[in-house]
Amino acid sequence: MALSGLDIYKLLPKTNCRKCGLATCLAFAMQLAKKALAVEKCPFISAEAKTILEEQALPPIKPVILGGDNLKFELGNETVMFRHEEKFRNPAALGFIIEDNLADSKIRGQIEKINQLKFERVGQLLEVNLIAIKQNTGADRFLEVSELVLNNTVLPVMLISGDIDALKQAAAVAAVRRPLLYCATKDNFSQIAAIAKEFQLPLVAAAQDIDELAHLTKGLNALGIRDLILDTGEKNVADKIWDLTQLRRQALKKSNRALGYPSLAIVDKTDPYEEAMEAAAYIAKYAGIVLIKGLESWEVLSILTLRQNIYTDPQKPLQIEPKLYPVGKTTKESPVLITTNFSLSYYTVLSEVEASKIPSYILSVDTEGMSVLTAWAAEKFNAESITKSLDKCAIRDVVVHKNLIIPGYVAILSGDLEEQSGYKVIVGPKEAAGIPVFLKNLN
């Protein structure tokens, strides 16, 4: 729970010396409670009180960095329950479980597949985030497979083992990559915490019950472990979503610091469709890390697409650089199609122009990322803005003809645009799907 002004006052020197610029320690405490001042303003505060107060100033869900210097990513630091309230900040990490009882050749194949799971969608690169190595055999094999994974991928790793010695050996080998350790429970937490502390590693705290989990994280904090991920274990989908939601709610709405960490969900399904649906549900409701086993690109792309949509800022539409894009081997005779710089509009037009196999130019007009009709309604996509874009890209030097193709939905712009630009306006199809036939019949 957040400390009140009076709680904070009890931690201060209570001398009312005024060095902080306020008349009393109580006034200073009230300002700290409102987060209006930094704790450093009081030069006499004890180290212990400072630590407690600095913890209070942290975001409600602690940011946790996974991975080493070469490749790392941040989890947590979320501030809202719902995306429309502001935005979700750090996309859920998607990881893959590799089991150590498989043959080396099979594991190499899996790693290779995982390394290739990169996709470009609406101008953004979608990537997977980590590999979790799971111990099913002896300590030696777990270590061997951990080394195999470390030597064949740059992705951050997670070590899953119930064997303290095996976990320690693998942690030592992987330490520079800062692996995530799985997992501390009420029975082993002091031993796992010792490994995490020795190698400065993040740690998963696991308990089926949320109150028990809070108790566990407090115990780990007392041992100096701060970089935690929470796991409420294997449950049916509804119960797991309930847990993930409660963890988020407790952290954001109840200021429950003991549960203010990113969370983990492990999907254990053999059917790839079920696996994808379950992973999608956990990403939507509020997992920080989701682990799956399926490596098919169609499955992974569907999950990453959903993640991309959830984690884009709803107040900032995905947009591309507004400029003239040549598609194919264009010439000075190539047609010029006009659209907006909303990523989805541009990439939809692009794919249809590519499908037509007719080299063309696409002029993406700066509409602050709005789609065609929205931008037209907001007066961002009109004769003036299009003419400005034509001048900016020096269209007269690029093509010799005087024709522009505009989207069918804004046919109303034709007259004004012809007048302002001096170009003949041809009204294109309303839907991008009509572009290939339209371009083929153009002449």
Ligand code: SF4
């Ligand atoms: S500087 Fe510290 S001790 Fe002095 S009044 Fe401010 S809070 Fe109190």
